[in-house]
Amino acid sequence: MxxxxxxxxxxxxxxxxxxxxxxxxREAVKFAAKHPALESDFHNQLAxxxxxxxxxxxxxxxxxxATALAAPALRLEARRTTRRxxxxxxxxLAVGLAFLFLVGLLAWIFxxxxxxxxxxxxxxxxxxxxxxxxxxxxxxxxxxxxxGDWFVMKDFDGFVVPPGMGAAPVIGVRLFKFxxxxxxxxxxxxxxxxxLYVLDGASLGISLPEGKWNVSTYNGGxxxxxxxxxxxxxxILTLRTGAKAELExxxxxxx
Amino acid sequence: MADRDxxxxxxxxxxxxxxxxxxxARKVTLETIEAAILKPPGDAERVAMTLFLGVRRRALKxxxxxxxxxxxxxxxxxxxxxxxxxxxxxxIAAALHALPEPGRSALALLLLDVMExxxxxxxxxxxxxxxxxxxxxARVALHAVLAVPAGSPEPTxxx
Numbered sequence: 001m002x003x004x005x006x007x008x009x010x011x012x013x014x015x016x017x018x019x020x021x022x023x024x025x026r027e028a029v030k031f032a033a034k035h036p037a038l039e040s041d042f043h044n045q046l047a048x049x050x051x052x053x054x055x056x057x058x059x060x061x062x063x064x065x066a067t068a069l070a071a072p073a074l075r076l077e078a079r080r081t082t083r084r085x086x087x088x089x090x091x092x093l094a095v096g097l098a099f100l101f102l103v104g105l106l107a108w109i110f111x112x113x114x115x116x117x118x119x120x121x122x123x124x125x126x127x128x129x130x131x132x133x134x135x136x137x138x139x140x141x142x143x144x145x146x147x148g149d150w151f152v153m154k155d156f157d158g159f160v161v162p163p164g165m166g167a168a169p170v171i172g173v174r175l176f177k178f179x180x181x182x183x184x185x186x187x188x189x190x191x192x193x194x195x196l197y198v199l200d201g202a203s204l205g206i207s208l209p210e211g212k213w214n215v216s217t218y219n220g221g222x223x224x225x226x227x228x229x230x231x232x233x234x235x236i237l238t239l240r241t242g243a244k245a246e247l248e249x250x251x252x253x254x255x
Numbered sequence: 256m257a258d259r260d261x262x263x264x265x266x267x268x269x270x271x272x273x274x275x276x277x278x279x280a281r282k283v284t285l286e287t288i289e290a291a292i293l294k295p296p297g298d299a300e301r302v303a304m305t306l307f308l309g310v311r312r313r314a315l316k317x318x319x320x321x322x323x324x325x326x327x328x329x330x331x332x333x334x335x336x337x338x339x340x341x342x343x344x345x346x347i348a349a350a351l352h353a354l355p356e357p358g359r360s361a362l363a364l365l366l367l368d369v370m371e372x373x374x375x376x377x378x379x380x381x382x383x384x385x386x387x388x389x390x391x392x393a394r395v396a397l398h399a400v401l402a403v404p405a406g407s408p409e410p411t412x413x414x
Contacts, residue, residue, distance in 0.1 A: 008387035012372035014365055019372070044331050048394060051339035053366045055347055061264060062277055069263045072288040076302070091298070 003038065006031040010042045015049035116214055116227070118206030123218040125178050125204075126225045126238050129186070129195065137172030137188055144168040144187055144196065151175065151185045159185050159198050160230045162213075162237070164254030168196075178204070192250055193240035201234035208234065213251050217244055226251055265367040266306055272363045273314035275352040283313040303370055308378045311360050331398055338401040350400040358393030361386055 001009075001024070009028035019025045032039040140150065145166035151159040154175050161168075172188035182203040187196045201207060208214055208229040215226045224244035226237045239247050266287070270280035287309035294305060339347070351363065357379045364375045376386040 004384075008384050009372075011387035011391045012365070012375070012383065014368055014371070016368040018368060022371070040333075041330055044333060044335055045391075045394060047336035048331055048339065048398065049366060051336040052347070052397075053368070055339060055342075055344065056268060056366055059268070059344055059348070061267065062281065065267060065281065066263070068281065069267065069284065069288065072285060072292065073263050076288055076292045 001027045001031050003031070003035065006035075007038060007041075010038070011045070013042070013046070015046055015053050116206070116208050118201065118204050119214075119216055119227075121204040122206060122225060122227055122234075122236055123216065125184070125197070126195075126223075126236060127218050128178075129184075129197070130219075130223065130238070132174070134172065134188075136176075137174045137186075140170060140173045142170050144170050144189065147173060147185075147187055156183050156185050158200065158231075158233050160233045160235060161196070162228055162230065162235045162254065165189075165196065168194075194250070195238050195240070197236040197238075199234055199236075200232055201229060202232060204234075206234050213237075215244060215248055215251070224248075262303055262306060262369060265369045266310055268367055269307060269360075269363050269369070270310045270314055272348070272351050273311065273360065274318055275348065276318075279317060280314075283310055283317065287313060300370070300374065304374055304378050307364060307369060311378065315356070329395075331394055332402075335394075335398050338398060342401045346401065350397050353400070354393050354396055357381060357386075358389040358396070361389045362393040362397070365390060 005024075006028040009024050010032060013019055013025060013028075029042075032042050140147075142150075143166060144161045147161075147170060148159045150173060151157075156175055168187075169190045170187045171190045174186040174188070176184055176186070178184050178199070182199055184197055184199045186198075188194075189196060206227070206229075208227060210229050213226040213228045215224060217224045222243060223238065224242075224247045226247055228235045228237075237247070237251075239250065267280055267284045270283045270287075271277060274280045274283065287306055290309055291302060291305050297305070342350075351359065354362065360379055361375055361381075364370060364378070365372075370378070372386060373383060376383050379386065379389075381389065
């Protein structure tokens with residue numbers, strides 16, 4: 001808001017204070033607070049208008065005015081309380097659009113949309129972790145379902161392995177903090193070449209329906225990850241090569 | 256403008272400011288309400304705009320000539336409000352009535368607190384910036400008249 005806009009808004013301000021809730025009025029008042037000349041003019045105007053409004057209110061009305069206006073006013077009132085539906089009515093239009101939006105949202109939620117709470121954080125995590133070289137991993141050859149103790153010794157509790165991946169051959173492990181706060185355990189799997197990430201979902205606000213993989217893409221659709229909730233933990237799987245189709249093909253083999 | 260009592264009296268006061276004739280103001284107010292009854296129903300805001308627009312049209316038709324006030328100062332002087340309590344009610348009514356349009360209607364609607372600024376602008380057919388200017392000019396002109404002490408000659412009307 002510039003000075004001219006603020007001045008125009010304040011000049012049309014009602015002395016009753018009825019406009020106080022309006023966004024442009026609040027912005028104009030804020031603007032005036034930083035510009036003493038404008039603020040002074042506004043206070044001056046407000047005092048003048050308030051004094052005038054009081055005098056107007058005090059001006060006596062004809063004693064029989066209320067009686068004279070009551071009957072036609074009631075007839076008018078009776079007409080305007082009946083609201084007819086018309087597509088041109090902005091209120092009706094707004095209600096209609098809101099209804100359509102709600103129906104669309106529910107369909108999106110229940111039919112399936114490939115999205116979940118915290119998906120952006122997961123995409124960010126795997127996108128950053130993609131660039132990590134092998135030197136960042138500790139060499140360790142083991143089955144995936146035996147890694148829990150190794151991570152416990154590194155102060156990471158709750159390492160879980162998704163169904164069907166217990167026997168996956170691990171060749172390296174890594175523990176890091178995502179955005180310096182969320183511990184993430186990573187297992188590098190040899191066959192297929194994949195990375196399995198495990199973290200506490202609550203810390204990143206990730207929430208998924210249990211019992212199934214959610215597959216999404218990142219890096220403009222070139223890469224894909226699958227995420228799955230097991231208890232409080234979130235497992236994320238990425239293949240070192242291939243996109244969504246390859247990942248889905250591998251997931252289909254996990255039983 | 257949520258209920259009926261909220262608009263009847265302001266509507267009449269608006270008519271009286273524009274006409275400065277209680278009987279004519281009553282007639283115009285009643286005619287306007289009767290005319291609004293015949294129009295398609297609408298929400299409270301639309302009805303209010305129709306009513307005040309109707310009163311203004313009828314009032315200007317009855318008394319369309321407005322004497323322009325003295326050329327206004329740029330801003331209201333400090334302590335402008337002090338002149339209002341000191342002025343006689345008759346002087347305030349006359350000064351308000353004598354303001355040029357559309358500033359007179361704009362200021363009257365604003366002071367009567369009947370609708371927000373963008374609705375006033377619609378009723379008067381003004382852009383919001385024009386409304387702001389009209390309101391300011393009306394305030395300054397009104398102050399110029401009210402500031403003249405009783406018994407002094409009235410400010411000279413501008414051409």
